[in-house]
Amino acid sequence: MSGDTGGRVILLVEDNPDDEALTLRALKRNRIGNEIVVAHDGVEALDYLFGEGQYAERDTSIKPIVILLDLKLPRINGLEVLRRIREAESTRLLPVVVLTTSNEERDLFESYSLGCNSYIRKPVDFLQFSEAIRQLGMYWLLMNEPPPV
Amino acid sequence: MNQERLAQIHDLCRDEAAFEQLQQTLSAELHSLEEIREAQLQVERQKTLLRVVTRLRETLDLDTLFKATAAEVRQLLSADRVGMFRFYPDSGWDDGEFVSEDVDPEFSSAIAQKIHDHCFGDQFAVHYQEGRVQNVADIYSAGLSDCHIQILAQFQVRANLVVPLLQGKHLWGLLCIHQCRDSREWQTTEIEFVQQIASHLAIALQQAELMAELRAEIAERQQAQERAQEFNQGLRQAIVELQAVNQELETFSYSVSHDLRAPLRSIDGFSQALLEDYLEHLDTTGQDYLRRIRSASQRMGQLIDDLLTLSRVTRSEMQKQTVNLSHVASRLCTQLQQAHPERQVEFVIQPELIANGDPHLLQVVLDNLISNAWKFTSREPLARIEFGGMIQENGIPIYFVQDNGVGFEMAFVEKLFKPFQRLHQMQEFPGNGIGLATVQRIIHRHGGQVWAEGKLNQGTTFYFTLAAEEISA
Numbered sequence A: 001m002s003g004d005t006g007g008r009v010i011l012l013v014e015d016n017p018d019d020e021a022l023t024l025r026a027l028k029r030n031r032i033g034n035e036i037v038v039a040h041d042g043v044e045a046l047d048y049l050f051g052e053g054q055y056a057e058r059d060t061s062i063k064p065i066v067i068l069l070d071l072k073l074p075r076i077n078g079l080e081v082l083r084r085i086r087e088a089e090s091t092r093l094l095p096v097v098v099l100t101t102s103n104e105e106r107d108l109f110e111s112y113s114l115g116c117n118s119y120i121r122k123p124v125d126f127l128q129f130s131e132a133i134r135q136l137g138m139y140w141l142l143m144n145e146p147p148p149v
Numbered sequence B: 001m002n003q004e005r006l007a008q009i010h011d012l013c014r015d016e017a018a019f020e021q022l023q024q025t026l027s028a029e030l031h032s033l034e035e036i037r038e039a040q041l042q043v044e045r046q047k048t049l050l051r052v053v054t055r056l057r058e059t060l061d062l063d064t065l066f067k068a069t070a071a072e073v074r075q076l077l078s079a080d081r082v083g084m085f086r087f088y089p090d091s092g093w094d095d096g097e098f099v100s101e102d103v104d105p106e107f108s109s110a111i112a113q114k115i116h117d118h119c120f121g122d123q124f125a126v127h128y129q130e131g132r133v134q135n136v137a138d139i140y141s142a143g144l145s146d147c148h149i150q151i152l153a154q155f156q157v158r159a160n161l162v163v164p165l166l167q168g169k170h171l172w173g174l175l176c177i178h179q180c181r182d183s184r185e186w187q188t189t190e191i192e193f194v195q196q197i198a199s200h201l202a203i204a205l206q207q208a209e210l211m212a213e214l215r216a217e218i219a220e221r222q223q224a225q226e227r228a229q230e231f232n233q234g235l236r237q238a239i240v241e242l243q244a245v246n247q248e249l250e251t252f253s254y255s256v257s258h259d260l261r262a263p264l265r266s267i268d269g270f271s272q273a274l275l276e277d278y279l280e281h282l283d284t285t286g287q288d289y290l291r292r293i294r295s296a297s298q299r300m301g302q303l304i305d306d307l308l309t310l311s312r313v314t315r316s317e318m319q320k321q322t323v324n325l326s327h328v329a330s331r332l333c334t335q336l337q338q339a340h341p342e343r344q345v346e347f348v349i350q351p352e353l354i355a356n357g358d359p360h361l362l363q364v365v366l367d368n369l370i371s372n373a374w375k376f377t378s379r380e381p382l383a384r385i386e387f388g389g390m391i392q393e394n395g396i397p398i399y400f401v402q403d404n405g406v407g408f409e410m411a412f413v414e415k416l417f418k419p420f421q422r423l424h425q426m427q428e429f430p431g432n433g434i435g436l437a438t439v440q441r442i443i444h445r446h447g448g449q450v451w452a453e454g455k456l457n458q459g460t461t462f463y464f465t466l467a468a469e470e471i472s473a
Helices: A017-029 A042-050 A078-087 A105-113 A126-143 B003-012 B016-058 B062-077 B118-123 B125-129 B146-153 B188-277 B284-315 B325-339 B359-376 B410-415 B435-445 B468-472
Strands: A010-013 A036-039 A066-069 A096-100 A118-121 B081-087 B095-103 B134-136 B159-167 B170-179 B321-324 B345-349 B354-357 B383-391 B397-403 B450-454 B460-464
Touching (some): A017 A126, A042 A078, A066 A078, A066 A126, A078 A105, A096 A105, A105 A118, A118 A126, A126 B188, B016 B062, B062 B081, B062 B095, B062 B188, B081 B159, B095 B170, B159 B188, B321 B325, B321 B359, B325 B345, B325 B359, B325 B383, B354 B359, B359 B435, B410 B450, B435 B460
Parallel strands (some): A010 A036, A010 A066
Antiparallel strands (some): B081 B095, B081 B170, B159 B170, B383 B397, B397 B460, B450 B460
């Protein structure tokens, strides 16, 4: 992990505790050591990003290096979260990876229309899932130059 | 000139010669007076005829025409009753009734009284049909049958003039002129006049028949139109219902895709986590169990994916165009060979087989059929897979994919295309029995048929057609 991205957080938006545990485990096993903030629904994710609600005290100038976004979420769903991220000046450049169970065409279409950077379908096979997380970490944390803060 | 008047003149004349001369002069004079009167009558008749013809042009309503005509004819002939008698259709001219009349108030009306004359149909109808006129000066001295006299007497008839009313060549009814107060000698000119009236009424009857036919046709068309509208309505309703069902199906598969897969991922993921993190605590049996759990959850994940694919094949919109099936087949074969370079398979692909259909769906068909052939020839040292086509007598091409693999027993052919039905054990040949169900759905959506022929250990051939509209292709 290079020094200038190592300190930056990954925002994981995931309501399913199993998927959360599996994702965290996969990140850890692939030696991705960044701090991981978990938001359990769309409202929490937006609160974190815009410093509201439980995150009112947070310094919003610290932005996640990548957001891993599930689509099916309680309260505000993933597509709506994505739309608000792209609408707000402070977050519109943040890399968003949709990480979801669905491979329905309309979800793919909607996600890309709203400007997601990448769309990954969570496979049933954990080894494939782990591999997807590894490649995702490789790309977004090591290869990709993040947008200027 | 009457005799009494002549005798008076004779007495006034002084000699026989003068009387003779006077008589001749007078009778010439009287003759021309007769002629004038006859001419006047003739003019009146022509006027009446003209009015009938005019009315014929103005109204298509038989009742109105009959009523007015009866009144005019009665007045002109100084008759007591003029009536239009109609035979009941299919009564064999034995039964009928007066449908219209004009009658002197002194005498009773004949209208709407049912008349049955069992001898008329047999004996007279055929003559009337040929235009016969019955002309009776006095019914009691004309040698009529008793039953006939009885029928006429009930309407107080003494003298009778009857002319047929024809509709085309069919005897529709009778135009009857009755004299009731006295007997009456019918004049030739009067008979001719009544015949003329009857021939004009025949035109009206003809028109009425055409009109009725026209009305029936219009009514029939209206009914057909209404039926078509009802049918359309039903169709629209069915479409709406179908759309609702499709919508539900879509929602269902969407939630299947989300909700059913997530727990499977947990099962598989935590089984793997156990294998990785707690390996030293598990003996080989425990490890085997966990692997079985993983492989079962993965298989179920695959099943869900395949089911979703199958439902998408049914739902997706078709975009028909020209597809070179030979190219598609070649590409698929090349991919298979590249993925498994260790296998020796001979591919025989007939070039330039062109079809009309959805390119993506037809590729799915060939992919399934050729992959099947590939799979079921895996034990064959000299495997051979052929794709070809032939034109049937009706012009519709049949395509086929043939292999020399393990084949199947024809007794189970029905099972082949049902989802999740398999003819081989999982260990022998992997698969979940969705492929051929998918093929069948795609072929049916194209309006075609798919069937299989096989023999155990002697290979399989799948045949399919695509829509009948390819006749010209």
